[in-house]
Amino acid sequence: MRIKYRVTLSFEERAQLAGMIGSGKAAARKLQHARILLKADQAPGGPAWTDEQIIKAVDVSPCTISRVRHLFVEEGLDAALNRKMPTGRQYRKLDGAQEAHLIAVACSTPPEGRVRWTLNLLADKLVELNIVESITGECVRNTLKKMSSSRG
Numbered sequence: 001m002r003i004k005y006r007v008t009l010s011f012e013e014r015a016q017l018a019g020m021i022g023s024g025k026a027a028a029r030k031l032q033h034a035r036i037l038l039k040a041d042q043a044p045g046g047p048a049w050t051d052e053q054i055i056k057a058v059d060v061s062p063c064t065i066s067r068v069r070h071l072f073v074e075e076g077l078d079a080a081l082n083r084k085m086p087t088g089r090q091y092r093k094l095d096g097a098q099e100a101h102l103i104a105v106a107c108s109t110p111p112e113g114r115v116r117w118t119l120n121l122l123a124d125k126l127v128e129l130n131i132v133e134s135i136t137g138e139c140v141r142n143t144l145k146k147m148s149s150s151r152g
Helices: 011-023 028-040 051-058 062-075 077-081 096-107 119-128 137-146
Strands: none
Touching: 011 028, 028 051, 028 062, 028 077, 051 062, 062 077, 096 119, 096 137, 119 137
16 A cells, blocks of 8 residues: 655654653543654654554554644644644624514515515525625524524
8 A cells, every 4th residue: 555645753753752652641642643653654763664553553543544644744743743723613694783684584574476485585685685795594594593582
């Protein structure tokens, strides 16, 4: 099997990883990734183990090995060892005034030839009235779902 991402550790990186494993004072995932990198090291003096050998020694899936190799080569040692931080909370698509317009439209009479408003019709109407630039029916559904009032 051809390895797409070749791990070559510098002397300093190798020492850092060995020290981390030796102390055992890190998260299990981080230690596991450090072991994978040390075993996969293709630099002169490195063990250059195959993925199959690493799987047996470290007891991880092939996908994990591939992901650690990829992160190390593309983004560096820190990215291969540490989890990515969450991007943050998701902010609401509609502000209070826009929600009020949505409720007013939802409570109004539906368009000609329709018995009731659909989520996509409501989304299209909000765009048509220039209340929002673009919106999906799913966003309309979530907004109406979070409302404490009842349409019935």
